[in-house]
Structures are given as structure tokens and as C-alpha cells.
Amino acid sequence: MSTINIRKVSRFGTLHVAEARIRNMAKWAGIIFFAAVINPTLYLVSIGIGVGSLIDANKGVDGVSYLTFLAPALLASAAIQGSSDEVIFPTMAGFKWERTFFGMRSTPITARQISLGLFIAAMVRTSVSVVIYWIALYYFGALESSTAWLAMPAALFAGAAMAAVMLALAGKIEKEDFFFTIVGRFIMIPMFLFSGTFYPLSQMPIFLQFFGWLSPLWHATEIGRYLTYDYPVSGPALFMHFFVLSAMIFIGLTASFRIFAARLEK
Amino acid sequence: MSSTAVELSERRLGQFGDKYFAGRPQQVLLRNWISFKSSAWIAVVSGFLEPVLYLLSFGYGVGALVGNISTTTGQVSYAAFIAPGLLASSAMNGALLDSTWNVFFKLNESRLYNAMLATSLGPLDVALGEIAWALMRGGAYATAFTIIMSALGLITTWWGILAIPAAIIVAFGFASFGMAITSYMKSHHQMNFFYIFLLPMFLFSGAFYPLTVFPGWGQAIIKALPLRQGIELVTRAMAGEFSVHLLVNVTYFLVMICVGLFFTTKRLNALFMK
Amino acid sequence: MTKSLIHARGLTKTYGDFVAVDGIDFDVAKGESFGFLGPNGAGKSTTMRIIGATSVRTSGTLTILGKDPEVNGPQIRAHLGVVPQQDNLDVELTVSENIFIYGRYFGLSSSFINKKIPELLEFAQLEEKKDTKVQALSGGMKRRLTIARSLVSEPDILMLDEPTTGLDPQARHILWDRLFRLKEQGVTLLITTHYMDEAEQLCDRLIVMDKGKIMAENSPAQLIKDYSTKEVLEVRFGSDKNHEMVEILRPLAERIEVLPDRILLYAEDGEHLLEQIAAKGIHPNTSLVRRSSLEDVFLRLTGRSLVE
Numbered sequence: 047m048s049t050i051n052i053r054k055v056s057r058f059g060t061l062h063v064a065e066a067r068i069r070n071m072a073k074w075a076g077i078i079f080f081a082a083v084i085n086p087t088l089y090l091v092s093i094g095i096g097v098g099s100l101i102d103a104n105k106g107v108d109g110v111s112y113l114t115f116l117a118p119a120l121l122a123s124a125a126i127q128g129s130s131d132e133v134i135f136p137t138m139a140g141f142k143w144e145r146t147f148f149g150m151r152s153t154p155i156t157a158r159q160i161s162l163g164l165f166i167a168a169m170v171r172t173s174v175s176v177v178i179y180w181i182a183l184y185y186f187g188a189l190e191s192s193t194a195w196l197a198m199p200a201a202l203f204a205g206a207a208m209a210a211v212m213l214a215l216a217g218k219i220e221k222e223d224f225f226f227t228i229v230g231r232f233i234m235i236p237m238f239l240f241s242g243t244f245y246p247l248s249q250m251p252i253f254l255q256f257f258g259w260l261s262p263l264w265h266a267t268e269i270g271r272y273l274t275y276d277y278p279v280s281g282p283a284l285f286m287h288f289f290v291l292s293a294m295i296f297i298g299l300t301a302s303f304r305i306f307a308a309r310l311e312k
Numbered sequence: 313m314s315s316t317a318v319e320l321s322e323r324r325l326g327q328f329g330d331k332y333f334a335g336r337p338q339q340v341l342l343r344n345w346i347s348f349k350s351s352a353w354i355a356v357v358s359g360f361l362e363p364v365l366y367l368l369s370f371g372y373g374v375g376a377l378v379g380n381i382s383t384t385t386g387q388v389s390y391a392a393f394i395a396p397g398l399l400a401s402s403a404m405n406g407a408l409l410d411s412t413w414n415v416f417f418k419l420n421e422s423r424l425y426n427a428m429l430a431t432s433l434g435p436l437d438v439a440l441g442e443i444a445w446a447l448m449r450g451g452a453y454a455t456a457f458t459i460i461m462s463a464l465g466l467i468t469t470w471w472g473i474l475a476i477p478a479a480i481i482v483a484f485g486f487a488s489f490g491m492a493i494t495s496y497m498k499s500h501h502q503m504n505f506f507y508i509f510l511l512p513m514f515l516f517s518g519a520f521y522p523l524t525v526f527p528g529w530g531q532a533i534i535k536a537l538p539l540r541q542g543i544e545l546v547t548r549a550m551a552g553e554f555s556v557h558l559l560v561n562v563t564y565f566l567v568m569i570c571v572g573l574f575f576t577t578k579r580l581n582a583l584f585m586k
Numbered sequence: 587m588t589k590s591l592i593h594a595r596g597l598t599k600t601y602g603d604f605v606a607v608d609g610i611d612f613d614v615a616k617g618e619s620f621g622f623l624g625p626n627g628a629g630k631s632t633t634m635r636i637i638g639a640t641s642v643r644t645s646g647t648l649t650i651l652g653k654d655p656e657v658n659g660p661q662i663r664a665h666l667g668v669v670p671q672q673d674n675l676d677v678e679l680t681v682s683e684n685i686f687i688y689g690r691y692f693g694l695s696s697s698f699i700n701k702k703i704p705e706l707l708e709f710a711q712l713e714e715k716k717d718t719k720v721q722a723l724s725g726g727m728k729r730r731l732t733i734a735r736s737l738v739s740e741p742d743i744l745m746l747d748e749p750t751t752g753l754d755p756q757a758r759h760i761l762w763d764r765l766f767r768l769k770e771q772g773v774t775l776l777i778t779t780h781y782m783d784e785a786e787q788l789c790d791r792l793i794v795m796d797k798g799k800i801m802a803e804n805s806p807a808q809l810i811k812d813y814s815t816k817e818v819l820e821v822r823f824g825s826d827k828n829h830e831m832v833e834i835l836r837p838l839a840e841r842i843e844v845l846p847d848r849i850l851l852y853a854e855d856g857e858h859l860l861e862q863i864a865a866k867g868i869h870p871n872t873s874l875v876r877r878s879s880l881e882d883v884f885l886r887l888t889g890r891s892l893v894e
């Protein structure tokens with residue numbers, strides 16, 4: 047059985063890459079699981095209950111408990127964080143630290159398959175985190191409506207949008223010196239803080255709301271709120287949220303194919 | 313004619329701790345300054361941004377939902393309530409980043425400390441130099457943050473300036489403690505465990521809400537943790553509240569500083585003299 | 587009494603139950619270039635660290651320039667230039683910044699160091715790289731920079747732990763040339779190596795170490811004279827036949843060693859021995875006559891090769 051079926055490898059290359067990544071993640075399953083459980087608990091108890099008690103005692107928000115208001119945003123934020131990590135680190139490792147991508151290139155696997163494989167693996171891992179997070183939200187009583195389970199795919203959607211963009215960005219980085227600092231401090235934290243996560247976006251000055259519109263977190267949060275409680279979102283607005291997220295996935299992935307190919311096939 | 317390396321090494325001979333201390337921690341600082349000038353400034357400068365973003369987002373966004381907070385000194389705006397906590401947290405983060413990840417890298421990966429200790433420097437020079445650098449960074453963050461607080465009108469009395477020394481004490485405590493712990497860490501993995509502990513400490517420190525939302529036993533645990541102590545220290549200093557409570561907070565950090573320095577020196581000596 | 591720069595008696599270092607350096611005695615004189623030759627794990631680096639006052643001996647006496655490293659560590663380190671087995675250059679800094687700050691660690695004045703930098707860069711052939719970050723240097727350049735850096739304090743003794751391990755032949759020769767120059771300038775060199783050619787090239791005198799013990803001590807030429815014949819004949823018969831040939835060849839040579847892939851026959855005249863073998867109708871697949879080396883000394887002393 048030593049003959050390699052080249053046709054087969056080239057057809058399923060993406061899945062081979064994804065499988066290899068998932069097997070690698072399985073080594074860290076304990077930690078991933080732990081983080082997936084502990085993270086929501088910490089935020090829900092501290093911000094949800096701590097800050098929530100102040101807000102609920104004051105005038106509340108959207109007529110629901112602060113926990114309910116926060117829940118879909120935290121869910122989407124966890125998806126975004128998880129999926130970004132899961133594409134950035136393997137991309138840096140593959141191109142730079144371990145140079146495994148260059149090893150893969152001497153097999154029939156294509157650059158496009160590598161990038162898509164990483165993306166799929168990241169989404170698998172993110173799905174696990176999102177499900178766990180959602181269960182935690184449920185037990186904290188943060189989910190009100192019968193469509194609340196749909197908040198999971200909405201969060202995943204945001205995770206996919208961010209992962210696609212990050213995949214392209216990480217693929218472009220040749221010197222990682224300050225890449226992580228920049229991503230963390232200039233992208234992730236501002237997004238977390240200014241996407242209508244902790245209060246309605248409309249409360250911010252209009253020039254800051256603009257950043258919210260660019261943020262996958264805000265779009266997913268709007269969809270999530272619509273699904274988890276009586277939050278009114280108009281049809282066209284809903285369409286716009288889906289459209290922006292889809293566009294990010296499409297543009298991100300297309301760009302990443304180009305970038306990976308340029309780096310691996312030159 | 314300048315002195316030779318040998319003459320220089322004999323200057324502190326016979327004085328206390330001459331085996332561990334050459335009296336030149338400033339050279340370790342200089343090394344960090346050279347490295348900072350050429351590239352590391354992006355990381356350092358951007359670190360300052362984080363608490364400012366929190367202050368703006370929470371102070372004004374969440375603040376609009378929360379309204380005013382009643383404290384022992386009366387009603388304050390939500391932004392004014394969280395500012396001291398954010399300052400203490402950022403002093404902690406700045407100090408820890410320098411004294412943990414950076415130290416870990418220099419200890420285990422670039423083996424920079426091996427190089428330093430192959431010269432006539434001693435382990436205490438290295439420990440003091442690194443901690444002083446972390447402090448300068450913490451001090452710079454604290455100063456910048458204090459300026460922003462006052463620009464936003466969150467500082468109403470002159471006592472507000474005490475935020476800076478208070479934050480430096482907090483940074484000193486975390487820097488020496490963080491460095492001591494790092495010197496015992498063997499892998500990235502163990503380092504991550506250390507960081508797992510930081511997020512809950514931050515979220516439950518009461519930086520964002522009064523601790524009274526927790527039951528008594530929960531409050532007791534939180535108050536025993538260094539970040540809470542730091543927040544109280546900064547808050548009290550800024551309010552000009554010179555009570556025995558402030559003394560307790562300061563003492564807490566003095567102990568942290570001494571214990572941290574002692575173990576760092578001891579461990580570095582053991583690591584390099586094995 | 588002793589004029590020696592370094593004086594060791596019964597020097598011992600244990601890690602738990604494991605004896606890394608086992609009671610060794612040696613003296614190093616001023617201006618000498620002294621080597622520690624031995625395979626991996628012989629205890630060379632450990633000995634170097636003890637001399638460098640960055641490791642505490644378990645027992646024995648040791649003085650360096652009359653001082654005890656346990657008492658006067660910083661003062662002894664001020665006399666030494668240390669080139670460790672693994673480079674520990676400051677990767678965040680440039681080439682000249684590395685030299686500069688290293689000098690500052692010794693407390694030397696900036697003006698003194700700045701005067702030395704061009705000289706050291708020239709010595710290390712790194713003038714063009716002076717503003718390059720260390721990360722971007724090749725292995726040989728890093729090694730030369732580490733040596734240049736260690737010279738900034740004008741040390742009396744330069745300690746080099748496996749200076750050329752991992753370098754390509756060209757880089758090794760450049761480095762050897764630099765070390766010769768230092769030797770000519772009268773710097774005392776302490777060199778560890780597991781390459782016999784390096785030991786032969788660089789050392790006036792050396793000790794052969796194995797498992798923490800000294801097996802022999804002398805100049806390279808005298809060691810070869812004492813422990814080997816003038817020449818060696820290396821023959822190969824193919825791995826399965828080597829063993830049966832040994833018994834036939836044994837009476838012909840002064841001494842015989844069997845390695846996994848070849849047989850070494852020791853004799854004063856190798857060519858003559860080869861003729862004798864041929865006269866017996868024995869024809870090895872390949873044969874080679876060479877001069878004896880420290881490798882043969884080591885084989886004789888320990889029954890093992892230096893480089894496994």
C-alpha cells in the first residue's frame with residue numbers, strides 16, 4: 047500500500063491539512079476545553095453580574111437584564127478570539143517558526159488547500175468553544191427566546207469572517223516582531239470594546255460608530271440580539287449584517303489564497 | 313587613562329554582598345534602553361493605549377447605563393470610579409509583561425543573563441536592573457494615564473498627582489514578584505498557567521463595580537489579592553485618604569517587593585552558579 | 587612556587603549522584619594555549635564554567651591568577667573573556683551594540699569601548715555588518731562576534747568552549763586564523779574541543795578527558811609519540827568480512843583497532859605494512875596510509891572514537 051494516489055491527495059488536500067491541524071489541537075484539548083468553560087464563566091459572573099447589578103439597578107438596557115443583553119456579544123467575541131488565534135499561530139508556525147508549509151509544498155497539496163485547511167480546522171475548534179459557551183449562557187439564564195440556539199451559528203459566522211481576514215493578514219507577515227502586539231492592541235481590544243458589546247452602539251458618538259460598522263463583532267451581536275431576545279432589527283438591516291460578514295469571508299479567503307500561493311509557489 | 317575591567321571589579325571588594333552585586337544595575341537598564349530605542353517602542357507605547365480604551369469605552373459607554381456610583385466619599389461618575397482601578401491594572405500589566413515574558417525569553421531562550429553573568433556583573437545587578445526598567449515603564453504609563461484622567465476632568469484635587477507614585481509602587485511589587493516567579497518557570501506552558509490566573513484577578517478586582525456585589529467571603533478573597541490591594545492603594549492615594557488602610561496597602565506591596573527581590577536573586581544565583 | 591595562571595587540584599563537580607568532573611589536576615601557564623580534548627559529556631564545559639566562576643565546584647582546590655572563584659567570582663570574571671559553547675549574543679541588538687553593552691557590563695567607560703569597537707570589528711571581519719541585528723548573522727559570524735565581544739575587556743585569559751562546532755570548513759579556518767593571531771599577541775587561550783584537528787592546530791598542550799577524568803596530558807606531538815605509532819594503515823574489507831580478517835592481520839601490526847566500518851593497523855611504516863599484507867595475498871577493498879593523530883591517541887586511551 048505504498049503507492050500514493052496523487053489524484054486523491056490533490057482532491058482531499060484541504061481535508062488532510064485540516065485533519066492534521068485538528069489532530070494537533072487535540073493535544074491541547076484539555077486546555078482548549080478549560081478555556082472554553084472558564085472564560086464565559088469569568089465574564090458572566092464579573093461583568094454580567096457585577097456590572098449588571100449596577101445597570102439593572104439604574105435604568106437597565108433594552109428592557110432586558112444586562113446579562114441577556116451581553117450574552118450574544120460575549121458569544122460572538124469568544125468565537126472571534128478563538129478562530130483568530132487558531133489561524134494566526136499555525137500560519138506563523140507554517141511560514142516561519144517551523145516552516146511546515148514549505149514541507150507540504152513538496153507534496154501534491156496546494157497553497158490554496160493549506161489555507162483553506164487551516165480555516166476549516168479553526169472553525170471546527172471554534173464550533174466546540176461556541177457550543178460550550180452557549181451552554182454556559184443557557185445555565186446562567188441569559189437566553190430568553192426560543193430561537194436563542196441560532197445565536198450559535200451567528201457567532202460562528204463572525205468567527206469565520208474574522209478568521210478569513212486574519213488568515214490573509216498573518217500570511218502577509220514576514221517579520222512577526224510586533225505582529226501579535228499590533229493585532230492584540232490595535233485590532234482585538236478596540237473591537238471588543240467598541241462594537242456595541244457592553245452598551246448599544248448608538249450610544250457612542252457617530253464617528254466612533256463607524257468602527258462598529260466595520261467590526262464583525264457588531265454585526266454578529268446585532269444578529270445575536272435579534273435571536274436571543276425581543277431586539278428589533280429591520281429586514282434590510284439584518285440583510286446588511288449577513289452581507290458584510292459574508293463579504294469578509296469571501297474577501298479574506300480569496301486574499302489568503304493569493305497570499306499563500308505567492309509565498310509558497312515563488 | 314580609563315580603569316581596566318579588573319580594577320573596576322575590585323571597587324566593591326570587601327563590601328556587603330560583593331559576590332552578588334557589582335553596583336552596576338544601570339548597565340542592565342542601558343541595555344534595555346538601547347533595545348527599546350531601536351524597536352521595542354511599538355510594544356511599549358501601544359501598551360499605554362489599552363487602559364485608555366477601557367476608560368473611554370467603560371467609563372462613558374457603560375457609564376451612561378450605570379449612572380453615578382456611591383462610594384465612601386460620596387457620588388462619583390462611573391468613569392471616575394473605574395479610573396484608579398484601570399491605572400493600577402495597567403501598572404500591573406506593564407510591570408508583569410517586562411518582568412515575566414521578557415525575562416523568560418532572556419533567561420531561557422536568548423540566554424542573555426548567562427552573558428551578563430559571565431562578565432563581572434552579579435545576579436543582583438541583573439535583578440535590580442530589570443526591575444528598575446519595568447518600573448520606569450510602569451511609571452511612564454502611570455504618568456500618561458494620569459494626564460489623560462485629568463484631561464477628562466476625572467481628577468478634581470491635587471492629590472490626584474499621587475496616582476503616579478502609587479502606581480509605581482504597584483508596578484514595583486508586581487515586577488519583583490513576577491520576576492521571581494518567572495525565574496522558577498521552566499516552559500512556556502507553565503508561564504501560560506501564570507497568565508490564566510491574571511484574567512480572573514482583573515475581572516474580579518472590583519475595578520468595574522463595587523465589591524459589595526459579592527458575599528463576604530468572596531470579598532475577603534479578593535481583598536487578599538495583590539491587584540485589589542493595588543486598586544485600593546491608588547484610589548486612596550488619589551483621594552488623599554491617609555488612613556491606616558493606606559498603610560496596610562503600602563505594606564502589602566513592600567512585602568511583595570522584598571520577597572520578590574530575595575527569591576529572584578537567590579534563584580538567579582542558583583541558576584547560574586549550578 | 588607555581589607560576590601558573592590557573593591551578594587545579596582534585597577539581598570535582600557532581601550533579602546529584604552523577605560525577606561530571608572527577609578530581610582533575612592541571613596547571614595553565616601564562617601565554618600558553620591549553621586544550622581540553624574529549625567527547626561529548628566528558629566534562630569539558632563543566633570545567634570551563636567552574637573556571638569561569640559561573641559554576642561552583644563540589645570539591646578540590648582551584649585558583650585563577652591566585653584567586654579562588656568561590657570567593658572572588660566577579661574579580662576573576664573581570665580577567666576572563668568567555669566564549670560559551672552556545673552563543674548567547676543579545677539578539678535584540680546590532681553587532682556593534684552587542685560589543686558596546688558587553689563592555690559596559692564590565693563597567694568600562696563608553697569612550698574606551700567606542701575606541702575598541704572598530705578594532706574588534708576588524709578583528710572579527712564584521713565591519714560591514716556593524717549595524718546589522720545579530721539575528722541576521724551566519725553561524726560563523728556569530729561565533730566571531732562572540733569572540734570579539736569577549737575581547738572588549740582586554741582579558742588575560744580567553745576561554746573558548748568548542749569554538750568551531752557546527753561551523754562549515756571555511757568558517758572554521760577563518761576562526762582558527764583569528765585565534766592564532768590572539769595567541770601571537772600572548773593571550774592565554776583555554777580551548778575545549780572534540781575535534782582532534784582543532785586541538786592539534788591550536789593547542790600547545792592539552793589534556794585528554796573522558797567521563798570526567800584526565801586520561802593523558804602533554805603536547806599534541808608528544809601525546810601521539812607516547813600513545814601511537816608514527817603511521818596508521820586504514821583498511822576496509824566490507825562490514826561482514828572485517829572481523830575474520832582481524833585475526834589474520836593482528837600479528838603483522840604493532841597494534842590493531844577495529845571500528846564498525848574499518849580496521850586500523852598501527853605501524854611505523856604504513857606503506858611497508860600494506861606491502862606485507864599484499865604479499866600474503868590479502869587485498870582490502872580500500873586502503874589508506876596516514877599519520878597518527880590525536881584521534882588515535884584517544885582510541886588507544888579509551889577504546890572509543892572521539893566523535894561518535
Ligand SMILES: Nc1ncnc2c1ncn2[C@@H]1O[C@H](COP(=O)(O)OP(=O)(O)O)[C@@H](O)[C@H]1O
Binds near residue numbers: 604624626
Ligand atoms: N546542570 C547540569 N545538571 C546535571 N547534569 C549536568 C549538568 N551540566 C552538565 N551535566 C552532565 O555532566 C556531564 C558533562 O557535561 P559537559 O561538561 O557539558 O560535557 P562536555 O562539555 O565535555 O560535552 C554530562 O553527562 C552532562 O549531562
Ligand SMILES: [Mg+2]
Binds near residue numbers: 748
Ligand atoms: Mg560541552
